[in-house]
Amino acid sequence: MDILQFLIVIGVLVLLVKPLGSYVYHVYSNEPNRTDRIFGWADRIIYRVIGLKNRSGMTWKKYALSFLLTNIVLVALSYLILRLQGGLPGNPNNIGGMEQTLSFNTVISFITNTNLQHYSGETGLSYFSQMAVIMMMMFTSAATGFSVAIAFIRGLTSKGTTIGNFFEDFVKSHTRIFLPLAVLVTLVLVALNVPQTFDPNITATTLEGATQSIAIGPVASLESIKHLGTNGGGFFGVNSAHPFENPNPLTNVIEILSMWALPAALPYAYGRFAKNRKQGWVVFSAMMTLFLVFLATVYTAELNGNPALNNLGVDASQGSMEGKEVRFGIAQSALFTAVTTAATTGTVNNMHDTLTPIGGLVPLAEMMLNVVFGGKGVGLVNMLMYAILGVFIAGLMVGRTPEFLGRKIEPREMRLIAIAILAHPFIILVPTAIAFLTDLGQGAITNPGFHGISQVLYEYTSSAANNGSGFEGLADNTPFWNITTGLVMLFGRYISMIAMLAVAGSLVRKQPVPETSGTFRTDNVLFTGILVGTVLIIGALTFLPAVVLGPIAEHLTLR
Template sequence: MWNDLVQIGIVLLILFVLMVPMGKYLYIVFGDKESKLDRIFLPFEKVIYRISGIRQIEEMTWKKYAVTLLAINGILGVIAYFVLRFQGGLPLNPAKIENMEPSLIFNTITSFLTNTNLQHYSGESGLSVLSQMLVITMFMFTYAATGLAVCIAFIRGLSSKGRSIGNFYQDWLRAHTRVLIPLSLIVTLTLVALGVPQTLDANVTVQTLEGGKQTIAMGPVASLESIKHLGTNGGGFFGVNSSHPFENPNVFTNIIEILSMWIIPASLPFTYGRMVKNSKQGWVIFGVMLTIFLLLLSLVYSQEKAGNPAFNELGFSHNQGSMEGKEVRFGIPMSALFTSVTTAATTGTVNNMHDTLTPLGGLVPLSLMMLNSVFGGEGVGLMNMLMYAILAVFLSGLMVGRTPEFLGRKIEAKEMKLIVIALLAHPLIILMPSAIALGTTLGTEAISDSGFHGISQVLYEYTSSAANNGSGFEGLGDNTIFWNTTTGLVMLFGRYISMVVLLAVAGSLITKQPVPETLGTFRTDNATFGTILIGTVIIIGALTFFPVLVLGPVAEYLTIR
């Protein structure tokens, strides 16, 4: 056990060393002041602006920011459609992969358009090399940059005084040129040095020990792996994702991939603290995220370490824990940590089969995606946690009979209505389609388990889609018109409703006059508020999702005891 804790502790220690400097770097990248970074990146950015026809960087209202975001996303989606629809006749297709089926195209484009990367296809056999690069890898940059840009705009709405929330073009471009591309180059070269392949050759034919021939799929794996994790994307080059020995060959690549998908979400609270000119605010938000994360990590680790109780009745020894669906090279600790980080950071990459987790072990990734605020994806998690923070301030103000204020801005009915819309949309787009799927043959025919685990499979699929995560309980036969369409719609709603609503909240707050701090001001930068915030997140999550969790993983756990 101590060896396991040391492994997890080392990864946490490295994260703690990196996150504050990274938070400072992001603050410099997206700050309003000129910096030394301009000397390096600005000449390249000016060329891109000129090619794009952008002559002047103007400040945007929240409405213009949102419309620009949606327009760019839509244009890129149309381009991706034609690439996938006609990939069979396009170049860089040495494996002669056929065109995609229409409903699968809709699901795939929506998946990568929304930074979800849910895969209802197998990467090496469903996409050509051109599609992998031009659609999948490109989208992993563009839509991760979208989430990061919106998060920065939202923070500006909380921290700026009567000014604009920024310019989407500038934020989006800087997220590419100054954050994602440089970091991806570093991670790609590191992964190549550790044995991850990077080539344009699609297949390699080798002779087996038995004298036969085997065709091994290849391609630009390392470059996709880097942005897949840094952008909290998750779509694997191969169907089995980061459990594949080419995507994740050893414990060192495993640690790099964990840190890659964790570093930006974990550092954003410190960027937030600097932007609002109160570093304690960042530490409180990070502390809340870390506390909830460690509680759920402890649960999945203990459950997988204890093994499957059903084995005890059969007389089987399982001293190593529940190793079903896990890679021996990672073991229980690195599998449990990977499972927790990938669903906390809404990445969706997997190094073990979540469908084979013990019942309460499987409860953990479900819970992290349902909360969707414990670190979260590229900016989305911080925005959702700040949404909970505003709600906590509002509720606390009601209890003491004081007008609630957050960062010097009064929280009034308009902001609370918008926040309630965002809060209700998330469970609504999970629970409604889950009920439809479980109540119709179109949904139930894809379920591989007729018991409580089957409910978990359906619930996981829609939760993963709504949280823009993309991982799945892969026992579900989901490549059908019904599942492709419904999960595609859930991904769209899950991504853009919250983004637009929170931009509206930022636009409302930025126009308000700051209220001077007094002795009666409810402070949001101390442990008391952190405790209230933890309670708010857990209570709302429990009230919303606990009944359906009882029908799925909890009931399954009770039946095998």
């Protein structure tokens, strides 16, 4: 029965890839199509309001500067709202302003599409802040990532000299992708009993006669963009484990598909841009191969239960249910865990801190690799980066000048790719080491020993991968953790994005090289294997020692 659940969800996803990928291609192809007749009027109004008269293509530097300045303005506005929310409207529960380091962490978290939460949503934010800051940045951060991914694809596949116009891509991402889908998913969730209201908290009388305050609010609308934008920040502190956010197995599947469908469709859109759909299916196949390995690992680990409890003779026939909701069970919890970290969403329907050591290794490893579908554009861009690296290595092995999609790969591109590859482990491992060397870092660890290492490693890995989920046993709402994870989220988001835009800008200016019989093919099963192997080898070389000290050591000691 569990395997059947997996097959149905994955089957629905695969059926969505082609139509959704084609739709994404038409949105950003800048060629006349049906989406213009449906959404063109809204785009034109927005262009007129923001004064965008000239939508000509940009160089990579202008594109990068445009999205950076846009993000800076949004960060400044959001920081002020969080600090002043106690005196702003839309606050029926009279929640005060947010502390300064927590405000810094929160705005950085949401503008970088990380949505790491060092606060509890129902007690830390007013309704106005939930909408004007959290939901607003869920849209804009997803639109920014999507736009950069499309610009990178254009750099690899276009025969022009520019990578597009950021503001045009940014507007289209809202009007033609996220807003329509968010409205649709919101209506479905409301129909399935997810709250959507501006009423204050409900005061109820318990069976013992005491009074209890039950938090409600505009939950369904936040849930929709939270998953569609691979954001992950929950309206409630326990996220999608809360019965108001995720009441039943059907809403669980809808949320899984919402966060998975667009990242899975992007490789197909890439194949359409490349005029070779096999290119897209190769990337998709590599991602799916890695995902299935991780899903099988976490499901098997949780199904077999905790080795320490098994050795005591405790009945483990139901698997390890610690930290999981009974309404989801092992299968839906394991699938959600694998998808949320594959798609770098960060939403959780179970507590990752209570997973078995090998089960907890899966979300950690997916975020370390950061290519298994990934968030809005991140997974595809990173996988294409590894594809270029794989072509370069294969070219060196056979003595040929490496080419990718008809363009020569030269030292400049490889230096930029090396920066992007090395920056990820650097901003994870260095802060992790610093946390263990200081009392400020060690004081947050609630579970000493190997699991404590996993808690700290997971926190910085989640921040660097812009995922946002956490081993929630870590006491992380302190100035040390707010500031350090905030900086890691910034570096994790913008170093790789800028480096990859520079690669796109370099490649788009090159004259295509005609394909010959000696050209190394990148649209077949062999290259799928090379791509998967490159990802695993680089990942093992950079992260295996740290993983051995954490979840693997914990697993061995439990046995």
